[in-house]
Amino acid sequence: MEYIPVFILLLVGLVLGGVIMAVSYLLGAKIENRRKNIPFECGVPSHGDSRHRISVRFYLIAILFLLFDVEAIFFFPWAVVYKKYLTINAFILVEMAAFVAILLVGYFYVWRKGALEWE
Numbered sequence: 001m002e003y004i005p006v007f008i009l010l011l012v013g014l015v016l017g018g019v020i021m022a023v024s025y026l027l028g029a030k031i032e033n034r035r036k037n038i039p040f041e042c043g044v045p046s047h048g049d050s051r052h053r054i055s056v057r058f059y060l061i062a063i064l065f066l067l068f069d070v071e072a073i074f075f076f077p078w079a080v081v082y083k084k085y086l087t088i089n090a091f092i093l094v095e096m097a098a099f100v101a102i103l104l105v106g107y108f109y110v111w112r113k114g115a116l117e118w119e
Contacts (some may be wrong), residue, residue: 004042056116060115061115061116061118064110064115067106068103068106068107071103074099076090078096
């Protein structure tokens with residue numbers, strides 16, 4: 001019984017989305033032309049083929065950012081728990097020091113491999 005408002009909200013969202021799509025389909029312009037169907041990005045017409053090689057460094061930097069960013073998120077719960085449980089502060093501090101040490105080892109490994117160098 002307590003989930004009925006959630007289901008009502010879900011139903012309203014689905015119905016509203018369906019109605020908006022149906023009205024758009026019925027009232028929208030249906031004139032096809034070649035210029036309307038070409039790709040358009042950021043107000044600049046595209047030039048040439050968009051399928052060109054991108055350096056793997058872009059992906060490597062993105063993955064490293066996600067890796068270290070997600071690991072940094074774990075600092076927040078630690079900070080919240082650290083003040084709350086004063087009796088086991090030493091254990092929590094040692095565990096967090098080990099976590100930071102593992103992060104630093106990974107960071108220095110990536111740095112030594114030259115993955116952070118942009119050429």
